[in-house]
Amino acid sequence: PPHWGYFGEEGPQYWGELAPEFSTCKTGKNQSPINLKPQTAVGTTSLPGFDVYYRETALKLINNGHTLQVNIPLGSYIKINGHRYELLQYHFHTPSEHQRDGFNYPMEMHLVHKDGDGNLAVIAILFQEGEENxxxxxxxxxxxxxxKKQEIHESVKIHPAKFFPADKKFYKYSGSLTTPPCSEGVYWMVFKQPIQASVTQLEKMHEYLGSNARPVQRQNARTLLKSWPDRNA
Known part of the structure; x- marks a missing residue:
């Protein structure tokens, strides 16, 4: 695949022109990330939540040149309406890709899941400055x-759900991958409550990753849903 990045002529504004298979980055109408606006999100009690069936697994890490990625072996998954999505990997963006009311958080984590038909569901977790994580x-x-070299640490076991916030309320919308080829039809769930990491941790992650966040995209005709009714917002 063509080389892409976050700056200059390989940056996000040019992704759609770098290769024919990246054209959706430019022409897509349901692109991610977006600016989350709580006051315009539609509250609902019928939005299906997700059941989590993750396992603690040995740490498999790779810096793929765009992000720090943790690969997960088969057997960790979520269910949405009884439908199974396998957890493939999680990775990090500094600063956050999704905004809240026009502002970025220092970091965002994406847990990427896929079902048997190839459909993707991504859970996003926002990080804010606070206690050490x-x-x-x-x-x-x-x-x-x-x-681009996977490193395996058998003795280090991490349970991905340990990153989840205490409050499981989330925003839901239909979007895309936030990296080329920007494929659409991705089921996004962004936790409302950020989790904490220390200033030192967040600075070190940013130093390690650099700025690897795609700018927010137009919401267009999409509706942003929230998993809680308006009256309890």
Whole structure:
């Protein structure tokens, strides 16, 4: 695939022109990320939540040149309306890709799931400055220094759900991958409540990753849903 990045002539504004298979990055009408506006999100009690069936697994890390990615072996999944989506990997963006009321958080984590038909569901977790994050600290002790080479640490076990906020309310919308080829039809769930990481942790992650966030995209005709009724907002 053609080389792409976050700056200059390979940056997000040019992704759609770098290759024919990236054209959706430019022409798509349901692109991600978006600016989350709580006051215009539609409250609902009928939005299906998700059941989590993750396992604690050995740490498999790779810096793929665009992000820090943790690969997950088969057997961790979520269910939405009884439909199974397997957890493939999770990765990080600094600063956050989704905004809230026009503002970016220092970091965002994406847990990428796929069903048997190839449909994607992504859970996004926003990070804000606060207490040190123990699960993140475990992972940060093993940041790969070589590009595109998976490193396996058998003795280090991480349970992905340890990153989840206490409050499981979430925003839901139909979007896309936030990297080329920007494929659409992705089921996005963004937790309302950010989780905490220390200033030092967030600065170190940003130093390691650089700025790897795609700018927010137009919402167009899409409706942003929230998993709680308006009266309890």
């Amino acid at each position: 123990e699960t993140l600290a475990k992972l940060m002790s093993f940041l790969p220094q070589t590009l």
